[in-house]
Amino acid sequence: MKALDELTFDNRFARLGDAFSTHVLPEPLDEPRLVVASKAAMALLDLDPAVAETPVFAELFGGHKLWAEAEPRAMVYSGHQFGGYTPQLGDGRGLLLGEVYNEAGEHWDLHLKGAGMTPYSRMGDGRAVLRSSIREFLASEALHALGIPTSRALCVIGSSTPVWREKQERGAMVLRLAHSHIRFGHFEYFYYTKKPEQQAELAEHVLNLHYLECREQPEPYLAMFREIVERNAEMIAKWQAYGFCHGVMNTDNMSILGITFDFGPFAFLDDFDAHFICNHSDHEGRYSFSNQVPIGQWNLSALAQALTPFISVEALKEALGLYLPLYQAHYLDLMRRRLGLTTAEEDDQTLVEGLLKLMQNSGVDYTLFFRRLGDESATLAVARLRDDFVDMAGFDAWAERYKARVARDGDYTQEQRRERMHAVNPLYILRNYLAQNAIAAAESGDYSEVRRLHDVLTRPFEEQAGMEQYAQRPPDWGKHLEISCSS
Numbered sequence: 001m002k003a004l005d006e007l008t009f010d011n012r013f014a015r016l017g018d019a020f021s022t023h024v025l026p027e028p029l030d031e032p033r034l035v036v037a038s039k040a041a042m043a044l045l046d047l048d049p050a051v052a053e054t055p056v057f058a059e060l061f062g063g064h065k066l067w068a069e070a071e072p073r074a075m076v077y078s079g080h081q082f083g084g085y086t087p088q089l090g091d092g093r094g095l096l097l098g099e100v101y102n103e104a105g106e107h108w109d110l111h112l113k114g115a116g117m118t119p120y121s122r123m124g125d126g127r128a129v130l131r132s133s134i135r136e137f138l139a140s141e142a143l144h145a146l147g148i149p150t151s152r153a154l155c156v157i158g159s160s161t162p163v164w165r166e167k168q169e170r171g172a173m174v175l176r177l178a179h180s181h182i183r184f185g186h187f188e189y190f191y192y193t194k195k196p197e198q199q200a201e202l203a204e205h206v207l208n209l210h211y212l213e214c215r216e217q218p219e220p221y222l223a224m225f226r227e228i229v230e231r232n233a234e235m236i237a238k239w240q241a242y243g244f245c246h247g248v249m250n251t252d253n254m255s256i257l258g259i260t261f262d263f264g265p266f267a268f269l270d271d272f273d274a275h276f277i278c279n280h281s282d283h284e285g286r287y288s289f290s291n292q293v294p295i296g297q298w299n300l301s302a303l304a305q306a307l308t309p310f311i312s313v314e315a316l317k318e319a320l321g322l323y324l325p326l327y328q329a330h331y332l333d334l335m336r337r338r339l340g341l342t343t344a345e346e347d348d349q350t351l352v353e354g355l356l357k358l359m360q361n362s363g364v365d366y367t368l369f370f371r372r373l374g375d376e377s378a379t380l381a382v383a384r385l386r387d388d389f390v391d392m393a394g395f396d397a398w399a400e401r402y403k404a405r406v407a408r409d410g411d412y413t414q415e416q417r418r419e420r421m422h423a424v425n426p427l428y429i430l431r432n433y434l435a436q437n438a439i440a441a442a443e444s445g446d447y448s449e450v451r452r453l454h455d456v457l458t459r460p461f462e463e464q465a466g467m468e469q470y471a472q473r474p475p476d477w478g479k480h481l482e483i484s485c486s487s
Contacts (some may be wrong), residue, residue: 001048004056009069010107011098013182016205019198020186021073025066026095027116027126029159029171032062035134035442036450037155038141040458041177044152046102052155061175062157063115070098070110074118078192079185079252080302082286087192089185089252090120093128096181107209109181110154114173127163130156131439133172134450136263138438140176142430142457143260148238149231151261152177156450158442170443178261180210184303185252191306203310206256221310226319229300231258233323236296237330240289241338242426243269243366247279247483249287249295251302265483268429270474272359272366278483297323338370339402340378340421341409351405354398362390365473367429374421377414378406426460427471433478434470 014021037052051057059065066072074091081089095118097110113136114128133156140153154175161171182202190199207214207224217223235258239246245267246253246260253262267278274290282288287295300323304316328349335352336344359369369388373381382399389395434453441449456470464470 002046003048004051004054004060005067007045007047007067007069007100009067009071009098010101011069011071011073012107012209013075013096013099013109013180013205014071014073016201019195020202021075021091021096022119024072024074024095024116024118026063026072026097026112026173028063029157029161029173031160032058032064032157032173033159034058035130035156035158035172035447036137036454038137038153038454038458040144041141041152041154044102044106044108044177045100045154057155058157061112061155062159062173063112067098072097072112072115074120075181075186076120076189077183077185077252078189079183079250080188080299081250081252082282082284085188085192086252088120088189089122091118092121092124093118093126094176107179108177109179111176111178111181112173113176114171125163127161127171128173129163129165129169130158130172130442131169132264133174134439134442135266135435136174136176138430138435138450138454138457139263139266140261141454142460143244145458145460146238146242146426146429148242148244149235149257149259151181151255151259158447176261178255178257178259180206180255180257181261182206182256183252183262184254184256184299184306185250186256187303187306188251191309196309199306199309203307210257219311219315221307222315222319225304225307225311225316226322228256228258228303229319229323230326232296232300233326234258234330235260236292237327237334239292240331241334242429243272243289245269245276245278245287245289246292247282247287249292249299251299254299254303267432267483269366270431270479271363272356272369273363274356274360280483293324293327296327334424337424338421340374340406340417342420343409345405345408348405351398351401354401358389358391358395358398362388364388367426368471368473370425371422371427374418374425377417378403423461427463428456428460428467430457431474431478432481432483433474436478436481 039049072095076090078087078089094113095115097112099107101107117126137153137156143150157173159171163169163171211224214220214223247265255261265279276289277285438449438453456467
């Protein structure tokens with residue numbers, strides 16, 4: 001285990017130069033204090049968890065101190081926001097402090113969000129508030145525990161710095177970890193500003209550092225794009241299978257690595273609703289839950305356009321054609337497992353779609369249904385779950401098909417069924433009302449609930465003694481919380 005001053009920096013992105021980012025120092029927060037830290041994320045840097053409680057930890061990640069080897073840079077990029085192209089965006093409140101490599105040789109970006117104004121702040125103050133910082137921290141670590149590709153969050157640092165949004169709040173910083181923070185919008189920026197040399201340099205950087213195996217293919221850039229398509233198809237399949245809504249799928253929020261990042265007004269489904277819109281600023285429902293699949297393809301098409309200097313249009317179209325079949329294969333595989341099935345049949349998609357339609361019309365809790373389905377035999381489970389459905393006759397018909405499907409699947413004990421299903425069906429998810437309760441306590445100076453909720457969410461599939469309150473349906477007020485991009 002390392003101390004903070006033993007981190008080893010290798011600032012590869014910074015070495016690309018001023019065409020790609022701008023040197024900016026973080027603006028310190030007043031009276032920085034630790035809100036919460038992730039031991040699992042700290043382990044990625046080989047850090048001793050005990051250092052999180054030291055004053056220097058809050059000073060470093062609250063903008064007061066900086067490693068001599070760090071080289072903080074604000075990245076420049078552009079992107080399509082709600083379908084319209086914005087020529088220049090960039091890190092408006094974030095800074096890439098530097099890249100650290102661990103003893104396993106893995107490189108991790110240290111990206112500080114809420115670090116103050118940059119040349120790309122676009123009239124903003126460059127700050128993040130405690131509320132949004134806690135949400136991003138919890139979401140990053142919760143998604144990772146569910147097995148969904150994501151950036152990580154090492155800590156949240158609170159402060160007494162006043163920040164104005166709809167009301168006065170307190171400023172905070174969250175330290176994010178990822179192998180790269182390069183996004184689709186980076187490629188769009190250099191494509192639309194007609195800077196082919198820089199675009200080629202960026203492409204080489206990504207290829208050599210993150211898709212090196214593609215060098216072995218006859219067309220390395222095309223192989224890289226195909227891999228990006230597959231990674232995004234798998235990531236979004238997992239979003240849909242677990243009921244995660246990102247909320248702001250702009251191309252500047254899409255990782256070139258196919259991981260979830262730039263959390264804004266995200267939400268997990270409570271009652272199943274395919275048309276759910278988690279961002280109250282999304283008036284047209286562009287980023288509704290059901291639209292995440294086609295928007296993923298739309299965003300990949302935008303990236304493909306930016307890659308036309310390197311790859312033929314015909315090859316790009318062919319690679320894009322892989323997205324929906326790959327998505328469907330990943331999604332159906334996970335939904336089979338959520339239903340306790342170990343084999344594949346042609347009608348499985350119809351079985352899944354039929355269930356979701358019944359859940360939609362009855363307001364059935366998405367997470368708890370699948371968890372309870374694995375508690376008992378298929379026959380007993382559907383009998384107990386029947387009362388959750390308005391269309392009981394419709395559910396009875398589905399239940400008969402499901403029981404017959406389970407019977408054909410194989411001969412295994414109920415204990416084996418329960419163990420297998422509970423390994424993929426979480427008991428605990430980051431419901432909006434749970435996050436709000438933790439935020440309200442933190443805003444009053446009590447960080448214990450944030451830390452407790454974080455701990456519960458790191459073990460979402462494991463029943464935890466004394467934590468029953470985190471595995472219940474939300475109260476009515478908790479289903480109607482409005483979440484915006486404001487942070």
